[in-house]
Amino acid sequence: MISRLVLLLHAAAVCLPALASAQSAGATPPPGSTSSTSAVGNPVADTRLRVFLDCQNARCDQNFFIADLPFALWTQDRLDSDVHLLITRIGTASGGGEYTLSFVGQRQFASRLDTMVTFLPPNTTDDVRRRELARVAKVGLAPFAMRLPGAERFSVRYEAPKNAPAAPKLSSLSDPWNFWVYRIRLNGAGSAETRGSNYELNGNVNASRITEDWKITVNARNDYRANRFKLSSGEERRFVLRSADANVRVVKSLTDHLSIGTNASTGFSEFRNTEASAAVDMSAEYNFYPWKEATSRQLLALVSVGQRYFDYYQPSIFGFTTESRPVARAILATESRQTWGNIDGSVRYTRFLHNADTYSVSFNGRTNIRLTRGLSLELRGDAARVNDQLFLARGNASDDEVLTRQRALATSFRLSGSVGINFTFGSIYNSIVNPRLDELGQP
Numbered sequence: 001m002i003s004r005l006v007l008l009l010h011a012a013a014v015c016l017p018a019l020a021s022a023q024s025a026g027a028t029p030p031p032g033s034t035s036s037t038s039a040v041g042n043p044v045a046d047t048r049l050r051v052f053l054d055c056q057n058a059r060c061d062q063n064f065f066i067a068d069l070p071f072a073l074w075t076q077d078r079l080d081s082d083v084h085l086l087i088t089r090i091g092t093a094s095g096g097g098e099y100t101l102s103f104v105g106q107r108q109f110a111s112r113l114d115t116m117v118t119f120l121p122p123n124t125t126d127d128v129r130r131r132e133l134a135r136v137a138k139v140g141l142a143p144f145a146m147r148l149p150g151a152e153r154f155s156v157r158y159e160a161p162k163n164a165p166a167a168p169k170l171s172s173l174s175d176p177w178n179f180w181v182y183r184i185r186l187n188g189a190g191s192a193e194t195r196g197s198n199y200e201l202n203g204n205v206n207a208s209r210i211t212e213d214w215k216i217t218v219n220a221r222n223d224y225r226a227n228r229f230k231l232s233s234g235e236e237r238r239f240v241l242r243s244a245d246a247n248v249r250v251v252k253s254l255t256d257h258l259s260i261g262t263n264a265s266t267g268f269s270e271f272r273n274t275e276a277s278a279a280v281d282m283s284a285e286y287n288f289y290p291w292k293e294a295t296s297r298q299l300l301a302l303v304s305v306g307q308r309y310f311d312y313y314q315p316s317i318f319g320f321t322t323e324s325r326p327v328a329r330a331i332l333a334t335e336s337r338q339t340w341g342n343i344d345g346s347v348r349y350t351r352f353l354h355n356a357d358t359y360s361v362s363f364n365g366r367t368n369i370r371l372t373r374g375l376s377l378e379l380r381g382d383a384a385r386v387n388d389q390l391f392l393a394r395g396n397a398s399d400d401e402v403l404t405r406q407r408a409l410a411t412s413f414r415l416s417g418s419v420g421i422n423f424t425f426g427s428i429y430n431s432i433v434n435p436r437l438d439e440l441g442q443p
Contacts, residue, residue: 048073049145052081056337056368058089058099061130068134071145071153076424078339079373082107083144085137088295088337093210095122095183099133100295103140104339109147116140122183180209195230215251215261220244227404239404243269256290263306272408273393275313281306281329296338302331308352314393317410323390326353341376343367352388360388362414374424381417 051072053062066074075081084104089097097120105112118136120129146154183206190199200223207218222244229237245267253259263281268274283304289297309324310316316323333346345365352358362384370376392410401407 046073047149049141049148050075050080050082051141052076052078052084054078054084054086054339056086056088056342058087058097058133059126059129060087060133061126064130065134065137068131069138069141071150072141076426077374078106078370082109083141084339085141086337086339087133090295092119093179093181093208093215095181095206095208096120096124098295099136101133101136101140102296102339103144105144109144112144114140114143122181178209179211180207182207196228198225198227200225213253215249215253217249218247220246237400239400239406241270241406243267243271245269253291256292257287259285259287261285263304270313271406272391273313273316274310274391276309276311278309279306297336298334300331300333302329302333304329310391312391312393314395316390317392317394318390319394320390325358325390327351328353341367341369343369350388352390358388358390361385376422378418378420378422380419382414383417384414386411386413 049072051069052075053060053065055062062074065072078084082105084102084106086102086104088100088102090100092098099118099120101116101118103112103114103116116136116139118132120132142154145151183204185204185206186201187203188199188201191197202223203221205220209216223242225241227239229239231237245265247263247265249261249263251259251261261283263283264279266276266278268276281304283302285300285302287294288299288301305326305328307324308327309322310320311322312320315321328351330349331346333344335344336342343366345363345367347361347363349361350359362382364382366380368376368378389408389410392408397407397409402409
């Protein structure tokens with residue numbers, strides 16, 4: 001086997017240079033190549049604007065950008081570009097998205113930075129989203145491209161609305177819904193084989209009214225999960241798991257940095273041994289950056305105090321069938337999405353005040369850092385010290401409950417993590433779109 005592999009590699013090493021020579025001698029360069037041939041046979045450099053597309057938390061169709069913006073030459077690394085196009089997204093009150101497009105000049109445009117914002121409503125299709133983002137990208141990239149050869153090919157077109165007055169201020173609008181937005185989601189999924197099947201049903205109802213000064217959200221959720229297994233003995237086993245909860249949150253914006261709020265919730269969960277539960281909290285949050293910068297960076301400090309009530313299906317490990325406990329929480333969280341990459345992380349501390357030993361502390365962090373040309377580092381880590389599982393049922397879980405995740409298990413910690421390196425090299429351009437046979441997938 002190894003000898004055959006060596007022979008194949010040797011054959012490739014012999015044939016590839018010959019193939020490359022033949023292409024350079026008489027083949028026609030493919031469309032989108034970075035050079036062409038003049039009438040006298042000399043190569044001509046591609047003078048298009050070099051752009052690096054960076055969609056960190058916004059869904060972008062890169063192939064569509066390549067096809068719809070022919071004046072741009074798309075690079076694989078930001079260090080090879082004239083403009084670093086950074087697109088970020090943050091959710092809006094209606095369930096849609098506010099997209100911020102930052103045009104960071106590099107090389108000859110190093111001193112230029114432009115920012116544009118566009119809004120998309122909820123349930124926007126992928127095609128509408130990509131066309132709107134491409135439209136804004138064209139407007140933002142045009143000032144850069146106009147300073148390169150080929151500026152004579154650009155023109156400006158404006159479609160003025162017919163008989164439209166000046167846009168009124170939002171506060172003066174007559175809204176029959178009074179800024180309330182409602183969403184209903186129902187979902188069902190399942191699969192089946194000869195010896196097993198599973199299906200789940202879940203639904204969610206949401207109502208929200210969000211303005212600059214107030215934020216009111218109401219959520220209700222229900223989940224139903226069923227699994228069936230047929231053992232080798234012919235015995236059939238069925239497992240069902242149910243849960244539901246409802247939540248109301250009211251937040252008042254005091255300044256551009258400080259907010260206060262209250263939260264109330266109720267529900268039940270067979271997995272967590274709670275036949276009924278309720279919670280009430282009062283919270284205060286401070287963002288060290290103005291909220292208008294939330295699409296690019298946040299640094300939050302949050303504290304809350306409240307009360308928890310539990311009514312258990314089975315007596316808890318402490319012997320209670322019902323209990324009500326005061327609780328306090330503290331959270332420090334950060335998020336940053338910049339041209340060098342993105343990072344977000346948080347530290348959370350929760351403590352039941354009736355007993356200093358019932359607490360949990362957790363950390364989670366994720367980052368994607370561009371180290372150098374073509375090389376990026378991806379890290380993710382989650383760690384928690386757990387000592388506040390008041391809801392655990394007394395007694396040992398059965399093997400069936402453990403294997404099918406029918407009930408929460410006692411633990412003193414939780415850990416997870418990942419690390420990855422992404423290295424791209426070779427041609428710095430990616431201007432060719434060729435999706436042929438993509439539907440076949442990997443063999």
